[in-house]
Amino acid sequence: MKVCLVCSHGGHLSEMLRLMEAFEGHEAFFITYDSIRTRQLQRRYLLHNIGKSPWRMLRAAIATLRILRRERPEVIVSTGSEIAIPAFYIARLFRMKTIFIESWTRVVQPTGTGRIVYPVSDVFLVQWEALLSRYGKKARYEGAIV
């Protein structure tokens, strides 16, 4: 199965790398930001850092659309940051399954990205039980990275 891993280049990538064992036996590729770390990844598409810019968000959305059209992954997995937003909404459009994993650094407060992608996620996981009450019924706690 083809799996698309979407995350930004810092801690969100660190979390994803700690979950790589789960993708063994599947064909996985990354959509992430360009940086010294991400250039060392095997199969990756590198985008410009979106930050808070709506213009760059639009550009990233167009790029993500083209990448997903080309690669046609069955599943999209994200550990977060705003790069996941276009990917998750486009995935909805293309009927790809989506799994969002809220960051381990979020003990009691949800992320902005988490709140935005929650309605379109097929599976929504949090890494602290205390965070469950801040999301709806869909959110699940299945353990954490540490």
Added chain:
Amino acid sequence: MIFVTVGMHTQGFDRLLKKMDEIAGTIDEEVVIQTGGSSYIPRNAKHFDFVTESEFRELCRKARVVVTHGAMTIVDALEQGTPVIAVPRLRQHGEVIDDHQLYLAQELAKQGKVEAVTDVEGLAEALARVGSGTVALVKDRRLVEALKRLLEEIGYGWGGEGKRVRRAWPSRVKIRMAGWVSRRYGAS
């Protein structure tokens, strides 16, 4: 050696860097700083903006203590068996959008995994206090197993065991886009 790191965020963490650089001028121990997106340039400490993953891990391993903001670098350091002083970025200083790093640092401090310092004035004292005792970091296997299970379920429903594979769009579109995408974004 004391290793200070503030992550990959474009927004730096000058409050921590300034204080650590000041401390570096007063102690004999070497202080190495990964400045990341910070604008402050250390005068006393050895510094660089970013290093590769393997060099980063090596620095975490060699250090007596790692001083970092409150995020995944905590795990990076603890995995190498190095004690951590977590200095959360705070919203009141405009360093981050909310106080999640503070809550994480407090929670981990409660579990005895890190030393949490919210006021940088307390750093010198915390640095002297932190010993070489290692914190046992147990990797939680449950999340990996849950993901494996989920992927299996999705694979079963999508094309496995007599089910029709759904095509989300015509393949000719794919072929037309393929060349453009690889030229533009350079997939390896």
